[in-house]
Amino acid sequence: MEGLLLGLGLVVIITYLWYVSLIKKRNAVREALSGIDVQLKKRANLVPNILKIAQKFMDHEKSLLTEITALRTQVTAGYDLNDAAAIKEHLGLAEQLNSKMGQLMVSVENYPELKSDKTMVQAMATYSEVEEHISAARRFYNAAVSELNTAVEIFPGSIIASMAKVKVMPFYEADEASKAPIDASDYLK
Amino acid sequence: MNPISFILGAPIKAQREPQRLRADPEELVQFKAYYEEHIEPLTRKFENHRVSSLKALRGRIYTSLGILLGLALLILIFSMSGYLDIPWVFFIVLCLPFGWWSYRPLKRYKRDVKQEVFPKIFRYFGPDFIFSTSHNMSLTQLKRSKLLPHYDNASFDDYVQGTHKGVEIAINELCLTKQVKREKSTETETVFRGVMVQLSSHKRFKGHTVVVKNRGGLVNFLSSSFKSLSRVKLEDPRFEKQFDVFSSDQIEARYLLTLGFMERLQSLANLFSGKIQCAFYEDKLLIMLQSGDNRFELGSIFNGATFEYEFSQINREMKQLFAMIEVLKLDQNIGF
Numbered sequence: 001m002e003g004l005l006l007g008l009g010l011v012v013i014i015t016y017l018w019y020v021s022l023i024k025k026r027n028a029v030r031e032a033l034s035g036i037d038v039q040l041k042k043r044a045n046l047v048p049n050i051l052k053i054a055q056k057f058m059d060h061e062k063s064l065l066t067e068i069t070a071l072r073t074q075v076t077a078g079y080d081l082n083d084a085a086a087i088k089e090h091l092g093l094a095e096q097l098n099s100k101m102g103q104l105m106v107s108v109e110n111y112p113e114l115k116s117d118k119t120m121v122q123a124m125a126t127y128s129e130v131e132e133h134i135s136a137a138r139r140f141y142n143a144a145v146s147e148l149n150t151a152v153e154i155f156p157g158s159i160i161a162s163m164a165k166v167k168v169m170p171f172y173e174a175d176e177a178s179k180a181p182i183d184a185s186d187y188l189k
Numbered sequence: 190m191n192p193i194s195f196i197l198g199a200p201i202k203a204q205r206e207p208q209r210l211r212a213d214p215e216e217l218v219q220f221k222a223y224y225e226e227h228i229e230p231l232t233r234k235f236e237n238h239r240v241s242s243l244k245a246l247r248g249r250i251y252t253s254l255g256i257l258l259g260l261a262l263l264i265l266i267f268s269m270s271g272y273l274d275i276p277w278v279f280f281i282v283l284c285l286p287f288g289w290w291s292y293r294p295l296k297r298y299k300r301d302v303k304q305e306v307f308p309k310i311f312r313y314f315g316p317d318f319i320f321s322t323s324h325n326m327s328l329t330q331l332k333r334s335k336l337l338p339h340y341d342n343a344s345f346d347d348y349v350q351g352t353h354k355g356v357e358i359a360i361n362e363l364c365l366t367k368q369v370k371r372e373k374s375t376e377t378e379t380v381f382r383g384v385m386v387q388l389s390s391h392k393r394f395k396g397h398t399v400v401v402k403n404r405g406g407l408v409n410f411l412s413s414s415f416k417s418l419s420r421v422k423l424e425d426p427r428f429e430k431q432f433d434v435f436s437s438d439q440i441e442a443r444y445l446l447t448l449g450f451m452e453r454l455q456s457l458a459n460l461f462s463g464k465i466q467c468a469f470y471e472d473k474l475l476i477m478l479q480s481g482d483n484r485f486e487l488g489s490i491f492n493g494a495t496f497e498y499e500f501s502q503i504n505r506e507m508k509q510l511f512a513m514i515e516v517l518k519l520d521q522n523i524g525f
Contacts (some may be wrong), residue, residue, distance in 0.1 A: 091244045137443075139424065143422055
């Protein structure tokens, strides 16, 4: 009887410690996610300034500028931190905005006046710095998600996780455009 | 010439034959021009100084040996006749002042080179570069880096200061020691010997990030913190194998420790043939290079005083530092 109680006590302690570790990992993911949001907010604050400068010169890119404005609004809108699908959508939108901003930066090359505009040069340098911070935040987030998901998916963590309602979280993935293979011939025309 | 042939009386002659200046091919013309204008004019004077120092050194060694041999002979005769009973340890103690006296001309020569030639070498990197054997970095500031091991005594040596692309650079040799109690005695143990490199940054560092030597898997398993900073696990397994990173800001740590930076850090460590640790704090980057070598010293005294070796070597080391400033973009003042 004593042995059984001791065994039961041990199981309870181990389960509790496992639960604590899972919650710690989930909180680490949330912390990393908030880190991404801080950087995304910085970028969102920067975008209107870049658009304002760009609008003066870019007559033929109206649709791109409109798309960027719409995406910026969506990215800055709130989302449910407990909903993996909502997080995935939020991160997806952030990547779409990144992709469109990339297109804008390429288009700037076609406007020599804009390219040499001092405020634009400064804004682009700051933007590239924010991008580097976002990339660092993404690496931190993905490392935290990887740890959490491993803990949640492997038995007996999976049972404890389902009891504690801790779910796997989505990775912050690069958008399809940046993942696509580069065709050198496009650049060597 | 080598130390043995020198003692045995090989002729001491002035060497005017230049060695070779070494620098990157694109820099070589400018490098040579600076050497010819600022350093070469000093070489004749210092070559004469070197020759006279070597002659004085040899003369003093011979005199010292003569006196010591005479003393040894007297002690031997008296002790054999039973008039004197002096322990031989006393004789060894007697050698010390003779050694000090013999070495003085060489010491004076080295001091003069450091006072006259080295500042000119460092001015090649910028007009505001200074070289000093008496300046020191602030120990309080170094302590705040959280990198310094526990120590009881600190001693500084050569100091270099200047700016590159607006980034302030300070380099200082440092030796840290602590007292260790053994069973019967207390011994002085060196806990750090090497070079401290401090670079200012136009960027603001919000957090405190340190890169330390790998502490081993077991230590990391038992403790994921280091002096109240939390562990940052990086994706590069090669880097992870060599270093452990701790930071108060996980994102900033990942932003700073890019692949380019890590490679530069490694090549700097290889160049200084030492173990490397660094800290980003208070808008500064502090690099700690542990190395047994004494930096910013003269090459062999038996080589001619052309200073080409010293100039080339210092140039290589400084260029690595400048490259690191560029990799980290410490010179750029960007928005936030």
